[in-house]
Amino acid sequence: xxxxxxDLKDYILEGELLNIFKxxxxxxxxxxxPVTDFNxxxxxxxxxxxxxxxxxPGIGLAAPQVGLSHRLFVLDVEFQREEIHNPDGDxxxxxxxxxxxxxINPIISDLxxxxxxxxxxxxxPGVYEDVKRAEKITINYQDLDGKSHKMEAEEMLAICLQxxxxxxxxxxxxxxxxxxxxxxxxxxxxxxxxxx
Ligand code: NI
Numbered sequence: 001x002x003x004x005x006x007d008l009k010d011y012i013l014e015g016e017l018l019n020i021f022k023x024x025x026x027x028x029x030x031x032x033x034p035v036t037d038f039n040x041x042x043x044x045x046x047x048x049x050x051x052x053x054x055x056x057p058g059i060g061l062a063a064p065q066v067g068l069s070h071r072l073f074v075l076d077v078e079f080q081r082e083e084i085h086n087p088d089g090d091x092x093x094x095x096x097x098x099x100x101x102x103x104i105n106p107i108i109s110d111l112x113x114x115x116x117x118x119x120x121x122x123x124x125p126g127v128y129e130d131v132k133r134a135e136k137i138t139i140n141y142q143d144l145d146g147k148s149h150k151m152e153a154e155e156m157l158a159i160c161l162q163x164x165x166x167x168x169x170x171x172x173x174x175x176x177x178x179x180x181x182x183x184x185x186x187x188x189x190x191x192x193x194x195x196x
Contacts, residue, residue, distance in 0.1 A: 015051025062167035
């Protein structure tokens with residue numbers, strides 16, 4: 001396992017809330033382009049993506065979901081979210097145990113095993129469904145400085161990596177379902193979306 005990018009923790013609690021594009025936006029169906037410039041703009045984008053992800057809240061967010069067709073995503077499968085109810089009736093959301101990660105130009109390989117787990121997506125709000133994924137994977141990727149890393153992942157982290165990586169190929173999780181389920185859920189989702 002590669003080390004956690006600790007300085008990403010500075011990126012969590014402040015940032016700009018980005019607009020999350022909802023299915024079926026065209027940008028979610030495009031194959032994204034590789035990241036070539038590892039500059040300050042990229043760092044700012046990652047900062048705002050993490051901020052937006054934690055605020056949503058979600059455990060992963062890919063660049064196409066904020067309207068940018070770039071091959072990168074952020075995720076955190078470990079943070080905890082707590083609702084604190086104050087005596088005066090207010091509800092405060094407290095986040096802790098952050099483990100933010102960023103994956104740039106990822107390539108997934110060595111898929112092994114099978115795992116079925118319920119997935120949801122910030123771009124397909126209100127839809128949750130069991131999806132079959134590989135249980136164990138290897139991922140090669142670059143960090144914010146362009147440095148290459150290789151990591152093995154399993155279970156929840158592997159599931160999330162596969163889900164986010166799909167976004168870079170223009171695939172939302174609905175497309176990983178059986179045709180019948182996909183059509184049913186998509187129809188229901190679009191009807192609800194239309195009603196607002
Ligand atoms: Ni998603």
